[in-house]
Amino acid sequence: xxxxxxxxxxxxxxxxxxxxxxxxxxxxxxxxxxxxxxxxxxxxxxxxxxxxxxxxxxxxxxxxxxxxxxxxxxxxxxxxxxxxxxxxxxxxxxxxxxxxxxxxxxxxxxxxxxxxxxxxxxxxxxxxxxxxxxxxxxxxxxxxxxxxxxxxxxxxxxxxxxxxxxxxxxxxxxxxxxxxxxxxxxxxxxxxxxxxxxxxxxxxxxxxxxxxxxxxxxxxxxxxxxxxxxxxxxxxxxxxxxxxxxxxxxxxxxxxxxxxxxxxxxxxxxxxxxxxxxxxxxxxxxxxxxxxxxxxxxxxxxxxxxxxxxxxxxxxxxxxxxxxxxxxxxxxxxxxxxxxxxxxxxxxxxxxxxxxxxxxxxxxxxxxxxxxxxxxxxxxxxxxxxxxxxxxxxxxxxxxxxxxxxxxxxxxxxxxxxxxxxxxxxxxxxxxxxxxxxxxxxxxxxxxxxxxxxxxxxxxxxxxxxxxxxxxxxxxxxxxxxxxxxxxxxxxxxxxxxxxxxxxxxxxxxxxxxxxxxxxxxxxxxxxxxxxxxxxxxxxxxxxxxxxxxxxxxxxxxxxxxxxxxxxxxxxxxxxxxxxxxxxxxxxxxxxxxxxxxxxxxxxxxxxxxxxxxxxxxxxxxxxxxxxxxxxxxxxxxxxxxxxxxxxxxxxxxxxxxxxxxxxxxxxxxxxxxxxxxxxxxxxxxxxxxxxxxxxxxxxxxxxxxxxxxxxxxxxxxxxxxxxxxxxxxxxxxxxxxxxxxxxxxxxxxxxxxxxxxxxxxxxxxxxxxxxxxxxxxxxxxxxxxxxxxxxxxxxxx
Numbered sequence: 001x002x003x004x005x006x007x008x009x010x011x012x013x014x015x016x017x018x019x020x021x022x023x024x025x026x027x028x029x030x031x032x033x034x035x036x037x038x039x040x041x042x043x044x045x046x047x048x049x050x051x052x053x054x055x056x057x058x059x060x061x062x063x064x065x066x067x068x069x070x071x072x073x074x075x076x077x078x079x080x081x082x083x084x085x086x087x088x089x090x091x092x093x094x095x096x097x098x099x100x101x102x103x104x105x106x107x108x109x110x111x112x113x114x115x116x117x118x119x120x121x122x123x124x125x126x127x128x129x130x131x132x133x134x135x136x137x138x139x140x141x142x143x144x145x146x147x148x149x150x151x152x153x154x155x156x157x158x159x160x161x162x163x164x165x166x167x168x169x170x171x172x173x174x175x176x177x178x179x180x181x182x183x184x185x186x187x188x189x190x191x192x193x194x195x196x197x198x199x200x201x202x203x204x205x206x207x208x209x210x211x212x213x214x215x216x217x218x219x220x221x222x223x224x225x226x227x228x229x230x231x232x233x234x235x236x237x238x239x240x241x242x243x244x245x246x247x248x249x250x251x252x253x254x255x256x257x258x259x260x261x262x263x264x265x266x267x268x269x270x271x272x273x274x275x276x277x278x279x280x281x282x283x284x285x286x287x288x289x290x291x292x293x294x295x296x297x298x299x300x301x302x303x304x305x306x307x308x309x310x311x312x313x314x315x316x317x318x319x320x321x322x323x324x325x326x327x328x329x330x331x332x333x334x335x336x337x338x339x340x341x342x343x344x345x346x347x348x349x350x351x352x353x354x355x356x357x358x359x360x361x362x363x364x365x366x367x368x369x370x371x372x373x374x375x376x377x378x379x380x381x382x383x384x385x386x387x388x389x390x391x392x393x394x395x396x397x398x399x400x401x402x403x404x405x406x407x408x409x410x411x412x413x414x415x416x417x418x419x420x421x422x423x424x425x426x427x428x429x430x431x432x433x434x435x436x437x438x439x440x441x442x443x444x445x446x447x448x449x450x451x452x453x454x455x456x457x458x459x460x461x462x463x464x465x466x467x468x469x470x471x472x473x474x475x476x477x478x479x480x481x482x483x484x485x486x487x488x489x490x491x492x493x494x495x496x497x498x499x500x501x502x503x504x505x506x507x508x509x510x511x512x513x514x515x516x517x518x519x520x521x522x523x524x525x526x527x528x529x530x531x532x533x534x535x536x537x538x539x540x541x542x543x544x545x546x547x548x549x550x551x552x553x554x555x556x557x558x559x560x561x562x563x564x565x566x567x568x569x570x571x572x573x574x575x576x577x578x579x580x581x582x583x584x585x586x587x588x589x590x591x592x593x594x595x596x597x598x599x600x601x602x603x604x605x606x607x608x609x610x611x612x613x614x615x616x617x618x619x620x621x622x623x624x625x626x627x628x629x630x631x632x633x634x635x636x637x638x639x640x641x642x643x644x645x646x647x648x649x650x651x652x653x654x655x656x657x658x659x660x661x662x663x664x665x666x667x668x669x670x671x672x673x674x675x676x677x678x679x680x681x682x683x684x685x686x687x688x689x690x691x692x693x694x695x696x697x698x699x700x701x702x703x704x705x706x707x708x709x710x711x712x713x714x715x716x717x718x719x720x721x722x723x724x725x726x727x728x729x730x731x732x733x734x735x736x737x738x739x740x741x742x743x744x745x746x747x748x749x750x751x752x753x754x755x756x757x758x759x760x761x762x763x764x765x766x767x768x769x770x771x772x773x774x775x776x777x778x779x780x781x782x783x784x785x786x787x788x789x790x791x792x793x794x795x796x797x798x
Contacts, residue, residue, distance in 0.1 A: 023155065023194075025121030025139035039136035041150050041200040051101060058096040058281070062235070063272045064089065070265045074640060078262040081641040081760055085269050088644065088652065092278045103285035106292035116576040118142075118149055121194065136200050143192040143355035144380070145556040145575025147185075152195035154180045158354075159191030159380040163559070163577075173384070187577035189532075189556050191380035192355055221302030222309070223608060226671035227280060230612075231273070234619055238271045241623050244630035263636040267629065270622035270643045273615040275652060279659045280608055286660060287600045294596055295572070295588035303583035306567045308601025308667040309548050313473055313594075314539060314561065316553040317484040317491050318358065320571070320591050321470075321498060322460040326358050326430065328366035330457035334417055342454045345392075345434065348373040349404055352390040357381060359432060360388075360404075362458055379441045381405070383485050383532050383557035389441050401437035403450055408487060408529070410435050410447050417452050421487075428493035430458040430486060460494060465592035467498045472595045476666065481525060481542075483507075483535055485557060488528025495526050502526060507534050517541040535561035552591070554578055569594065599664065605671075606663035610729050611655040612675045613682070617725050618651060620683020621690065621718070628691045635707060637694045637714045641761050645751065646715065649744045650722035657740055658730065677796050681788050686721040689781035693717040693774045700770050709766040713774045716765065719748055720778035724785060 026034075034040065071086030117128040121139040131149050134140065139155060142148065154160065154176045161173040164186040173189045176182065182195040245267045249260040287304045298304055315321060331346075333339050350356060350364035352375040360381070372395030381388035387405020394400060403410060407421040410433050421431045435450035473480050480500060484491045492504025502525020510527070511517050518541040521527075530538070535551075539561045542549045551558065551565035554574030562568035563581045570582035571589045579585050586593045622643075629636050668674065697710035723745060730737045751757045758764045765771040 023121070023139060024124035026135070026137055027123055030137070031122060031135055034135040034137070039200060040132065041134040041197075042132055051104075054100045054104065055097055058093050058100065058278075061277065063231075063274045063277075064093065067269065067272060067274060070269060073261065074265055077258045078265075078640070081762075082262050082266075082639055084644045085640055085647075088648065089274060092275055096278045096281050099282045099285040099289075103288040103292075106289050116147055116149060116579070118146070134197060134200060136197055138197045139194050140197060141192070141194045142188050144188050144190060144357070145577055147187045147576035147580050148182055148195075149184055149576075150197050151184050151199040152182045152197045154178050154182050155194050155196045157191065157193040159378055160188065160193040161190040161380070161382060162186050163189045163556075173382070187556060187559060187575070189384075190382040221305055222669065222671050223280065223305050223605060224302065226675075227276060227612070229672055230616065230675070231277070234271065234273060237619075237623050238268070241271065241626040241630075242268045245626045245636065248630045248633055249636060262639050266638045266640040266643055267622065267626045267636045269640055270618055270647065271626070273612075273619050275655060276612055276615040279611055279655055283604045283608055283659050287604050291593075291597060291600055294593055295586070295590075296593050296597060297572075297585040297587055298597075299583050299585065303567055304597065304601045305605055305667070306548075306601070307550055307569075307584065307594075307597050308605050309669070310478060310550040310567060310598070312479045312481060312542055312547045312549050314481045314483050314535075314542070314549060314551045314565070315591075316551075316555065316558050317482055317486060317494060318460075318555065320552050320554070321463060321466045321482065321494060323463055326362040326458045326460050328362050328456060329429070329459045330455075332420065332455040332457065334452045334454055337453045339454075342434065343367050344373065345400075345402055345453075346404075346456065348375065348392050349388075349390055349402060349434075351375070352378050352392075353380065353388065359430070359458060363404075363432075363456060377401075377441050379403075379446065383555070385409075386485065386529070387447065389437060389446060391441055401439075401441055401446075402453075403435045403437050403447055404432055404456075405447075406487065406529070407431055407433035407452075407455065410450055411452060415452065417455065421455065422489060424455070424457055425487050425489035426493055428460070428490060428497055430460055430490055432456040432458065462494065462497060463591055465590065469592050469594060470498055470500050476598070478598075481521065481527070481538075483527050483530050483538060483561075485530055486528055488526060491528045492526040500525060504528065507531070507538075510534070510538075512537075514541045514544055518545040521545075532557040532560055536564050539564050552594070554589075569597075602665060602667055603661075603663045605667040606665040607659045607661060609671060609674060610663075611651075611659050612671075613678050614651045614655055614725065614729055616675060616679035617682040617686060617722070618647060620679055621687035624684060624687030625691060628687070632695070634694075634698065637690070637711050639711070639762060642711065642715050642763065645748075645761055645763075646719055646722060649747055650719065650726050654726055654730070654740055654744060657736075661737075673796075677792050678789055681792060682725055682785055685781050685785050685788065686718060686725070689721055689777050690714050690718040693770075693777050696773060697770050701766065705766070708762055708764065709770070712763050712765050713770045715763060716752075716771060717774040717778045717781075720775065721781050721785070723748075724778075724782035728786070728789065 067086065067089050071083055074083045074086070116131055118131060118134060119126050119128050119141040120134060121141060126141055134150055140152065148162070155178060157177050160176045162176050162182065163173050164183060176193070246264050249264045284304065288298050291298055331339065331342065333342055346363050347367040347369045350360055350367065351369040353360055356364060374393045375390050376393050377391040379389035386409040387403050389401065389403040391399065391401040407418060411418055417433070424431050433452055434454040434456060435452050437446055438449040438451065439446050470480055482491055482495050482500065488504045488506045503523065504526035505520065505524040507527045507530040510520055517537065521538060521542055527538070535558065539549050539551055543566070549565045550567040550569060551561045552569040553562055554571035556575045556577055559577045559581055562570065562578055567584065568582040569584045569586065570578040572585055572587035573589045584597060694710055694714040697713040701709045726741060726744070730741055751761055751763055752765060
């Protein structure tokens with residue numbers, strides 16, 4: 001795409017002044033012309049993989065390649081029942097693709113709901129458009145919390161301050177004036193204005209960097225990295241074991257070629273824990289679908305797991321514990337000020353801000369505007385400043401400047417008005433101070449010398465579900481820290497109403513040193529007067545203390561902390577900037593959805609840890625059997641059909657149900673160690689007992705059908721031990737778990753007693769001595785396994 005700079009000779013823009021001195025933006029014809037030229041912001045923002053990528057990721061895997069080759073071999077050299085494992089892999093891969101596609105559709109539909117819709121000025125009117133509908137030279141209007149989605153040049157500014165920290169690392173907001181560059185990926189923290197678009201699509205390189213940095217900074221997934229580590233070691237074990245097996249079966253024993261190939265493949269196939277990766281993907285995908293039904297957008301799949309590991313949740317009060325709206329419940333004048341005049345000032349202040357926050361909106365609702373007052377200068381509200389201001393030309397020609405903000409910021413520490421403010425804060429009320437400024441608003445410290453005029457008392461609306469949610473976190477041993485820009489006493493009172501216990505601390509008195517700050521955060525629960533940079537520092541201090549931190553918020557002052565937290569959670573009604581950096585967006589704006597996200601993560605992690613043990617016990621005993629066969633130089637005891645049957649009944653079907661079952665266990669770290677400390681002894685016992693049965697059977701049976709009888713006895717031992725592993729993994733028992741285990745046992749019994757199934761799976765117990773010997777060895781191994789796993793749990797705690 002050829003880029004043409006704004007103002008080129010192709011289509012110069014000649015803004016026509018509108019009332020108020022604003023430009024009308026592009027005309028419809030100019031927009032259509034730019035669309036025809038391809039000068040559109042057409043860089044797609046994808047929430048998930050494409051269908052092609054999903055298919056490739058599920059089909060073209062290392063283990064699918066191994067199994068696919070072996071399956072093709074078996075189709076030519078053995079009966080179809082020895083090729084069943086290939087059809088199982090096809091079904092598993094198909095399930096994985098379908099589930100991830102369903103999850104993608106859920107993500108994409110939710111992403112459309114939650115995506116940013118910038119306001120552009122066209123034909124003199126303000127219109128919301130999708131990000132990919134912005135064209136070159138568009139005039140984009142911006143205000144507090146808006147994310148800059150394309151590069152441009154500032155055209156209008158009214159106290160406009162932009163945070164570029166996500167791009168430059170500079171924490172302080174940058175004041176923008178007409179002519180200054182505006183970078184995509186930054187966001188507005190105060191004031192408002194408009195900028196003219198100078199780069200769109202792939203030309204806006206900063207936008208690509210910002211999107212990559214903010215949206216696709218992937219959450220670390222211990223589950224996925226742990227499984228990758230396990231698969232790497234499995235591959236290393238498979239290669240020498242498989243080579244030894246091939247040599248033994250084809251050369252040393254000099255067997256019939258087809259039978260030797262079948263038994264070689266039968267030894268290699270069970271070494272591959274192919275279903276483990278599938279089940280992990282399916283569990284994550286189903287988690288996304290379940291949360292999507294609750295209007296929860298998971299922008300990164302591993303975020304489900306991440307929130308389940310969280311042990312500290314940092315909550316912003318406004319929008320999280322309280323609803324966005326407020327109500328003015330009182331006006332208390334100071335120093336004999338006239339209440340009628342104060343009401344006119346408040347009405348004018350409300351009218352002066354085109355994008356009022358919740359506090360100012362409550363004032364607008366309570367005090368109508370005075371038509372004869374005109375705003376000549378304004379100072380937008382900033383989270384760092386804690387106040388806003390405006391200068392008015394009053395109807396009688398007088399000029400006055402006013403400030404509205406936090407009393408403890410605007411007043412001297414010994415001012416008597418602070419005592420009254422403290423009493424109101426203790427009741428959980430929010431208090432703003434109206435003060436008459438004695439200095440120009442553009443002065444370095446406009447609040448110095450301001451004269452207090454009135455206290456505006458606001459009541460915050462508590463979220464009805466906040467108390468239950470906080471109680472849930474307390475029950476789950478997850479610490480909640482309330483971090484707010486409001487007065488600490490007021491925030492503490494609100495937290496107390498919701499049942500959150502702990503001291504309230506003014507963040508201005510927190511130490512800057514990170515270890516000392518971490519100690520202070522450990523001792524208190526509520527923190528007030530926190531600046532945006534402090535929120536970020538507090539998250540870092542908690543992380544330095546070994547905590548996994550989630551941060552919730554909806555305001556622009558939360559962006560830096562959300563970005564640095566292990567998991568960022570934004571409200572759907574929050575600013576564009578917070579939604580862009582968060583891994584999880586609660587589109588229904590309900591704090592009560594968080595327990596569902598935590599629960600979904602715990603279900604995924606807990607269940608995958610369970611079923612991973614099943615899969616890896618099979619891998620361990622398969623490798624051990626291959627090694628023992630090579631050392632003893634005997635035929636491999638199993639055909640592929642035998643191990644397909646065992647894997648299906650003791651692992652495949654049970655694992656699918658166990659992986660999707662409810663699970664409220666708290667997520668614990670060290671996934672690989674947790675799984676392998678049980679899988680290795682379990683696999684070693686199962687392999688040793690099975691091979692012992694096989695050797696005894698070789699001495700017991702003679703004649704033409706001896707190998708089939710030996711295989712049947714060994715299969716019985718291996719099935720019984722594998723079933724006992726399943727019995728242990730399925731604890732604690734519920735009715736459906738008991739039914740599941742019993743059904744698998746009944747299915748195997750049917751194979752042993754139904755003649756057609758006996759022939760199909762080549763399983764027939766001969767005589768009485770060896771079958772009961774096989775059962776006896778399995779019982780001994782199961783008892784040893786029970787004792788060994790208990791000892792391992794005590795000896796090697798994780």
